Amino acid sequence: MSELVPYGKVGHESFLVFLHYLYTGTLKASPPEVTTCVDETCVHDACRPAIDYALELMYASATFQMKELVLLLQRRLLNFVEKAVVEDVIPVLMAAFHCQLSQLRLQCTQRVARSDLDTTSLEKEFPQEVVDEIKSLRAQSVLESTPAEMEVETLNEKSIRRIHKAMDSDDVELLKLLLSESKVTLNDAYALHYACAYSDSKVIQEVLNLGLADINLRNPRGYSVLHVAARRKDPSILVALLKKGANASDTTPDGQTALVICQRLTRRKDYHEETVQGKESNKDRLCVDVLEREMRRNFKCVTMSDSSETTADDLHMKLDYFENRVAFARLLFPAEARVAIENAEVDSASLDTTSSTLKRAGANREVDLNETPAVRTKKMQLRLQSLQKTVENGRRFFPHCSEVLDNFLEDLIPDVFFLEKGSEEEQRIKKARFMELKDDVQKAFHMDMAENKRHSGLSSSLSSSSSSSRKEGVGHRVRKK
Known part of the structure; x- marks a missing residue:
């Protein structure tokens, strides 16, 4: 077709x-x-x-x-x-x-x-x-503007167009140069709005990292950056904006939150699509879930202790834990894990925790004899920080799946990771336990679904109270298994 x-x-x-x-x-x-x-x-x-x-x-x-x-x-x-x-x-x-x-x-x-x-x-x-x-x-x-007004408007428009073209070409260095040579700011050009609508997600992250744009700025139409991103339906972009402080409760002039925008763009078929373990989750549903969870978030982010104060043995133990945890997350929740990694401001390649990594987990690490202990410890600390940020994102936006992994790893570290070590009977027992983990993962998905059902009244009442154009009353939805 x-x-x-x-x-x-x-x-x-x-x-x-x-x-x-x-x-x-x-x-x-x-x-x-x-x-x-x-x-x-x-x-x-x-x-x-x-x-x-x-x-x-x-x-x-x-x-x-x-x-x-x-x-x-x-x-x-x-x-x-x-x-x-x-x-x-x-x-x-x-x-x-x-x-x-x-x-x-x-x-x-x-x-x-x-x-x-x-x-x-x-x-x-x-x-x-x-x-x-x-x-x-x-x-x-519309009445035509006076010549003087047109001249000023044209100058501003030229600068704004150059900024937009720089983002279209993924050239953030050119963007910085244009900002330094012009009086037009990122806010004047509504650069974040433009990027969230049309630019690559990496460009959006780089513009956010500049720290020069108001994350909750509204454009002339009254739309926040998050409202524009909601129409894009990219969970990675939504999580990046929420991490930077975007307000999920802001409404458009007609009373729609980013959540309502996503909901009204999402077909019931896509939202209730059965999730297959190890396969990509539907992006539309993922966006709705992230925004729903942010709207009702009532928990505090898990704070991690400063790894610089830990001993070398503690550092190795923490690295083992977080590396294995992220490995299982990428194996069983590929879409969610990728969103968490991308928004931890690290290179996903540096966290390449595939199944082969699981087999090597706990093995002796290669040591560069030319490295001083201080340099080696610093590298380990940086990697640990990247892993911790990834896990924090997972706990914030996908808590039930994170809880399953937490419980599993706390119970069975480290022997469970050596799935191909030991006698045939030991391997069989370990692999059987691994299959039990997959069952737990499926239960975690359904826990998220059940919680969405319990809380749908809250998100629906929030959206309906702010929009007189929508009918009153809140229903509950249940995803199909």
Whole structure:
């Protein structure tokens, strides 16, 4: 289908519904698992899953030239245009553009022109032809500025565009140079907002590390950096912002928190997708879980003692513990572990704790005889700090899975790691215990799910109380096993 529909996508469920229409002439009811979001307060009349499903049917119908179905779907999409947030109108306008739907395109263009979507976003999202149409509509309703004002505005715009281009090219050094040569700051350029929308996650981390931008700054539309990142749906970016102090409770002008934004972008099918041990977790669900947990976080971060005050034996013991702990985390929770490592501000390659590392755990370490004891100890301390930061992130954002690993390692260190040592009977017992760990891990996932159910009332009441546009009442959700 990707070869037949180069400008959009057609999912499995929507294609089956299209085939049913093709052979029977009747349109089946929309599957709720792909047309409703996971926000319990949403009425699902214009949330993103409903729009995306209609767009998938539209692309299939236009590709196979099913004119009757195209007209039916165009009417459905026209109903979404005024109800949906402007960001969700963008894919509708792109479908109208590619499928040559003049009526839908005109209404979408007018809707975007009336919105507060900035020029930078327009140019990033639309072809130049569409951008020109929107600007033309806006010019008809806005008085032109005086020449003096235009000159100042143009100078600022040039500086801002250079800053954005530097981030587009992943050139943080050029970004620093531009900031030093211009009066325009990162906040003036809303650089973090731009980076969270369009830049690579490494660039976002580097811009955050500069410490020159307000993490909770709102752009002219009233959106915080976290609100913009929520639409990106990248758990690594969300965790990086939360670590730097982003406020998960901030709401948009229409009363949506970052959590609600993520929920309204996430299909029920994706959220309730069964988690397979050792496989990637669904990113949409991971984003919702991280933000839900941050909204109700009521625990204190575990503080680690200063490793510089420990003896050499203590240092080796701690390294063994944390290395093995991170190794099991990467083996059993690859997506969660990667998020924790990336946001510990360390190179994931330096924490390459694969299954082969588990087999070597506890073995004699290679020693460089040219290194002084002080240098060797310093290296160990730095590695220990990296591992500790990773574990802290895991405990903060994925506590139940961390608890399983904590209990397991405390009970069975160090013998459990030598899975291939000893007699055949000893190896069998150790491997059987390892399989028990996997069962414990699965239970941890379900504990997180159960806790989400218990606390969903809190997150839903927080979001519903801040938005008069959403219906009252909170439901509970349970993930399918």
